[in-house]
């Protein structure tokens with residue numbers, strides 16, 4: 117089955133959301149940032165991106181059975197004091213839609229925006245089609261002025277069949293340890309993949325796309341690896357223990373699913389993610405990244421070596437941690453990870 121229409125709509129939605137987010141990142145105001153009940157940050161751009169993606173998918177693919185599993189909801193915006201923030205979000209969306217000019221419509225109201233945000237409340241699951249959206253993945257990176265991604269995927273009968281990753285601050289050239297890239301004047305990257313069709317990358321300003329492949333290195337000594345910028349998101353000590361494999365380069369620490377994008381084009385060969393105990397991974401944090409890497413020839417598993425299962429609802433039900441690499445390095449890496457995990461659980465039984 118081809119998902120051509122859906123892929124075209126997803127690319128348009130993610131690109132417009134990236135325009136909205138870049139506008140906010142360039143002029144971020146303290147009043148744009150709020151704290152959610154789990155203490156994580158959320159900004160007008162997270163909400164604006166989610167509403168815009170939902171709106172564009174609805175316009176491009178009119179269907180009676182639209183379902184989306186997305187990170188944000190409108191509860192805080194509906195509370196007392198949320199009105200100013202909602203007005204700011206509504207203006208951002210209307211400005212983005214009117215400068216794009218694709219749709220002939222009257223401006224959206226605050227109520228339209230709340231409804232669009234809440235169309236992401238689906239529970240997903242193994243049956244039917246569900247869009248999966250992280251409107252800003254890596255909000256902490258976004259706030260620092262660093263990497264973030266708009267991550268949109270489609271599930272069909274529990275499997276990820278397409279994914280789009282808009283990474284507005286990721287240069288088209290490879291990133292590594294040595295150079296510190298200026299984020300100014302970069303168009304950013306759009307990665308997209310359809311099941312069986314490979315992974316492509318183009319500039320977010322719409323250049324021709326090129327097919328990308330993961331690194332083919334079989335030598336761990338040559339393999340550089342990615343991990344979270346935030347130590348609170350992934351155990352840095354544990355990933356450093358893969359040094360037993362012979363990996364020599366220091367880790368490249370960047371925020372968000374931009375790591376999956378960079379890996380899909382071979383910037384590095386390994387991505388390791390070991391959240392602290394008790395953290396439950398959400399499907400929107402991995403669905404788009406996972407197909408972008410696997411269609412580029414890579415492998416994504418949990419620490420038990422099992423593929424990620426996106427059919428279980430809003431959460432991923434997995435065995436401690438996520439490992440991403442190429443097919444040849446995976447057996448070695450999996451063994452090194454399992455050895456490191458069992459050593460650290462002997463040293464600190466609470467891990």
Ligand SMILES: Nc1ncnc2c1ncn2[C@@H]1O[C@H](COP(=O)(O)O)[C@@H](O)[C@H]1OP(=O)(O)O
Pocket residue numbers: 156187250252253254255256257343344345346348349350370371372373391392395401
């Ligand atoms: N305590 C946490 N542990 C692990 N991941 C987290 C935690 N809090 C938020 N996240 C999510 O981890 C992802 C970013 O991780 P990283 O940049 O380290 O790869 C984001 O999806 C972020 O959510 P969000 O989408 O709200 O930014």
Ligand SMILES: [Mg+2]
Pocket residue numbers: 156157158187255
């Ligand atoms: Mg968040």
Ligand SMILES: [Mg+2]
Pocket residue numbers: 250252253254400401
């Ligand atoms: Mg996220």
Ligand SMILES: [Mg+2]
Pocket residue numbers: 162187250251252253254255
């Ligand atoms: Mg997010």
